[in-house]
Amino acid sequence: MPRSTRWQNPSDFSIQPEGIVKTTSNQALGDACHVPVLLQEILEFFQPEPRMCIIDGTLGFGGHSERFLQAGARVIGVDQDPEALERAIERLSGFGHQFQGIRGNAASLDLLAKSHEAFPQQVDAMLFDLGVSSWQLDQAExxxxxxxxxxxxxxxxxxxxxxxxxxxxxxxxxxxxxxxxxxxxxxxxxxxxxxxxxxxxxxxxxxxxxxxxxxxxxxxxxxxxxxxxxxxxxxxxxxxRELDVLPEMLSHAVSLLKPGGKLAVISFHSLEDRIVKRFLRAHSQAMVDDPTWPEPRLNPDYHFDLPAKLIQATPEEASQNPRARSAKLRFAIRRAT
Ligand SMILES: C[S@@+](CC[C@H](N)C(=O)[O-])C[C@H]1O[C@@H](n2cnc3c(N)ncnc32)[C@H](O)[C@@H]1O
Incomplete structure (x- = not known):
């Protein structure tokens, strides 16, 4: 079936029958396999620069990470798929020690951090771009x-x-x-x-x-x-077990982000987004209440400020990359407490 008439990928509900569009702009090899979603919004939020260390917990083809590295930041990229990781490492090999690729599940970021010397105790930013990449979907095997x-x-x-x-x-x-x-x-x-x-x-x-x-x-x-x-x-x-591991992944943002550190999470369907939204809500309220309490109490899990509401792709991005149509991006900033 010609690519232009294929059904779109099965991870995406906002599906149009025209299939996955590949951008024709001046793009790296990786972007031909997976176009990073909501990239500009994430770059504006993270403001990557040489003193920063960023964890990309879902490295994929390294599309987001490549831009963090180009801006001079150090990146630790984690992926549970050894084939995807190998390709990302190859793509990002030119950045030398600035980049480190680690195989593992982001739900175990705490353990990965302990078992890898290069892992700093805390980092400046963390990205989770959930689900599978276009490249994984395209591999029939x-x-x-x-x-x-x-x-x-x-x-x-x-x-x-x-x-x-x-x-x-x-x-x-x-x-x-x-x-x-x-x-x-x-x-x-x-x-x-x-x-x-x-x-x-x-x-x-x-x-x-x-x-x-x-x-x-x-x-x-x-x-x-x-x-x-x-x-x-x-x-x-x-x-x-994508929905089971998501709360564990998010919980590592509490322990691994420095005060002022930034979290960005991209989800692709309402089930994931609901988990992200609930997690961020529960961790961004100063007070918590319960009908059985005489009055509201201080929230011991008040760890994040939310600098923005839900962010979605611009019509331009959605028209160039159908995968972006269903993407939902949420930001949080780690509080000092
Ligand atoms: C949507 S892709 C990321 C694309 C990447 N941001 C880019 O622009 O190239 C998601 C990647 O995360 C990996 N992944 C998904 N869940 C994971 C998890 N819990 N732990 C580690 N890797 C995960 C998948 O194998 C896939 O390669």
């Missing part, structure tokens, strides 16, 4: 996409044991419907789960296109998005 056939895998970290095939072939019908509903907000979750369980009794699922075809037959059409979009997103989130 990783099994994230329903656009091309590949093994039903979807693991960002290949050392993890559970694959999407394990979930689809082994969960009970009820548990499968729960996954599709909870992580994909798929309104046809029960019908799809029923169709999947009926089919797997004849033959188990092994490939992405096989799964996408059965979902397309068992599910409902919803606007212009491919009928398997929400189910693929749900399975990817479940396989990688």
């Amino acid at each position: 990783r099994g994230f996409s329903f656009q091309e056939d590949g093994p039903l895998d979807m693991r960002m970290d290949p050392d993890q044991t559970t694959t999407a095939a394990d979930l689809v072939n082994q969960l009970s019908e009820e548990a499968l419907a729960d996954v599709l509903w909870t992580y994909g907000e798929e309104r046809g979750s029960r019908g799809i789960a029923k169709a999947l369980v009926a089919r797997r009794q004849e033959r188990s699922f092994e490939t992405t296109l096989d799964l996408a075809n059965v979902i397309s037959r068992g599910g409902r059409r919803s606007g212009k998005i491919h009928p398997a979009t929400r189910s693929f997103q749900a399975l990817r989130i479940a396989v990688n």
